[in-house]
Amino acid sequence: MSVLDIARPATDYVAPQKTVAAAAIDARISEIHYGKFLAVRDTNIAIEKNKITGFIGPSGCGKSTVLRSLNRMNDLIPSFRLEGQVQFLGQDIYARNIDPVVVRRHIGMVFQQPNPFSMSIFENVAFGLRLNRYKGDYKQRVEYALRRAGLWDEVKDKLKENGLALSGGQQQRLCIARAIATEPTVLLMDEPCSALDPIATRIIEELMLDLKKDYTVAIVTHNMQQAMRVADTTAFFSVDISRGGRTGFLCEAGDTEQIFHDPKQDLTKRYISGEFS
Amino acid sequence: MSSTDFKQDSGRSASRPPTTGDIIADRVFRGGAYAAGALVVLLLIYILWEIGFRAMPAIERYGFGFLTSAVWDPGQEKFGVLAEIWGTLYSSVLALVIAAFFGVGVAIFLTQDFLDARLAQVFRTVIEMLAAIPSVVYGLWGIYVVIPALRPVAGFLNETFGWFPMFSSSFSGPSMAPAVIVLAIMVLPTVAAISQDAFSLIPYKTKEAAFGMGTTRWEAITKVMIPTATSGIFASLVLGFGRALGETMALAMLIGNSNQISWSLFSPANTLASLLASQFPEASGIETQALMYAAIVLLVISLAVNVVGTLIMAMSSKQKVG
Structure with missing residues (x-):
């Protein structure tokens, strides 16, 4: 059985919108285009407050594209176009009067590849504070962010060293510290562990569980076990190739427990059983 | 020249050791590469030795006083290059400041998605073409275009802001100002190209x-972006500065070749390279030796700039890594 056969039955299926009272982000995306290419269709998903929402699905299913649409990172790609709405605290972030820069200051992001700036560890974490013209105790704020990111003890004696001198796992935690130093409302993580070894991955997963007390987290992961370990809600995306291109869509979303043990969709069932990836 | 091979049982494997020919080709190439590398170093040493040898009589006769005197009088056999050292450094620094501003600006403009990629490529090529214009053409352009264009501006600046040292003399035609402007344009492609790479x-x-x-x-x-590209931008400035220090023909045509030390942009001045170019044809005897001494001074300044620049870059990259 090929992926082709799997993708077909769900052609016109639209996952029902779950009504959630405490959603930090409520996305109702009908279409995302890159130029003429339809990358994502019919994806309605809510990111609940103080929970971790995991996005899983095979490659090319649009999970990263959807995640990046939640803080308008995709606007960096000139041909990007979104139809629909993404409500963040009651406002559509794609409304005409919204500046994407402001959106990104409230919805932080951690990327697949660790990407600290070529500056000192301290300045990396203080970057967002300076950007937002924070008037307060920088030292305290930086220390707090580094402690939350579980990096403080490793770097407290070398805060002046360049962030790029750290190991990959440390760099990723530095990026997390950088993202949370300004205390954004939501933290988006795009496969944050895919470039890391199992130990560093473990540390970051524990960190995520700790962070959800104060933040709302959405994470894209290619690793189903990771979603099972950390996510409260899991969204399964799939690929629809019936219209020529590879179009991603949200197939099923629900409590992680339910998605992994009692999936309602046949596609979900086959994906989590490892039939395709 | 045969090496041990691993014998296989089946004989089906295609793996074989390199042939004698392959090994010879490898060794010949390696030897050639070493020789070419050594030749460059030897050539530099030879040039230094040869110029030093010819300059020896002047070095013995004038010593360090050569560097602190500003008189160049072949009649009385009195030679000193203080004015030329000043002119070389002053013109290069000013040109570099202008070229850095525009060069880094151009690099940002061409790399940070301000232009559509194809248009950016056109701009890049045009700027690189600036480097292909011969020095003497820049000199002519300076004489026929830059100097006449500067005349009214310089007059105004001197009359209105004459108290400011850089505008403190009246415009003499060939002088520091047109030399610096043309020099900045000549250095610009170097700064722009290398900072572009950095970005x-x-x-x-x-x-x-x-x-x-x-x-x-x-x-x-x-x-x-700029903090990240700092070391590359710095490298572009070091190379640009090196280029400005050694530039000869255009400066010899524009700077006025006069041995004076002045802050004023409108006074004629001189540089080491243009001194060499303008005096050499008629020099003989001790003056030739003095010019050789001046050449060594220029060489040492250029080498020092490159060495110091390289050291600073090495230090900053060391900091980055660990």
Whole structure:
């Protein structure tokens, strides 16, 4: 059985919108285009407050594209176009009067590849504070962010060293510290562990569980076990190739427990059983 | 020249050791590469030795006084290059400041998505073509275009801001100002090209990180891209400075070849390279030896700039790594 056969039955299926009272982000995306290419269709998903929402699905299913649409990172790609709405605290972030820069200051992001700036560890974490013209105790704020990111003890004696001198796992935690130093409302993580070894991955997963007390987290992961370990809600995306291109869509979303043990969709069932990836 | 091979049982494997011919080719290539490398070093030593040998009589006769005197009088056999050292450094620094401003500006403009990629490539090529214009053509352009264009501006600046040292004399035609402007244009392609490389080498993920933190485009450039590209920009300035120090023909045509030390942009001055170019044809005896001494001074300044620049870059990259 090929992926082709799997993708077909769900052609016109639209996952029902779950009504959630405490959603930090409520996305109702009908279409995302890159130029003429339809990358994502019919994806309605809510990111609940103080929970971790995991996005899983095979490659090319649009999970990263959807995640990046939640803080308008995709606007960096000139041909990007979104139809629909993404409500963040009651406002559509794609409304005409919204500046994407402001959106990104409230919805932080951690990327697949660790990407600290070529500056000192301290300045990396203080970057967002300076950007937002924070008037307060920088030292305290930086220390707090580094402690939350579980990096403080490793770097407290070398805060002046360049962030790029750290190991990959440390760099990723530095990026997390950088993202949370300004205390954004939501933290988006795009496969944050895919470039890391199992130990560093473990540390970051524990960190995520700790962070959800104060933040709302959405994470894209290619690793189903990771979603099972950390996510409260899991969204399964799939690929629809019936219209020529590879179009991603949200197939099923629900409590992680339910998605992994009692999936309602046949596609979900086959994906989590490892039939395709 | 045969080496041990691993014998296989089946004989089906295609793996064989390199042939004698392959090994000879490898060794010949390696030897050739070493020889070419050594030749460059030897050539530099030979040039230094040869010029030093010819300059020896002047070095013995004038010593360090050569560097602190500003008189160049072949009649009385009195020679000193203080004015030329001053003119060389002053013109190069000013030209570099202008070229750095525009060169780095151009690099940002061409690499930070302000232009459509194809148009940016056109601009890049045009700027690189500036480097292909012969020095003497720049000199002619300076004489026929820059100097006449500067005359009214310089007159105004001297009359209105004459108290400011840089505008403190009346415009003499060939002088520091046109020399600096033309020199800046000549150095610009070097600065622009190498800073462009520095910006292009910044990975996309760094740009993403900046925008992900919620920077505006201006903030991303000033707070992330420029700091990240610093060492490359610095390298472009060192190379540009080296180029400015040694530039000869255009300066000999524009700077006025006068041995004076002045802050004023409108006074004629001289540089080491243009001194060599303008005096050499008629020099003989001790003056030739003095010019050789001047050449050594120029060589030492250029080498010092490159060595210090390289050291600073090495230090900053060491800091980065660990």
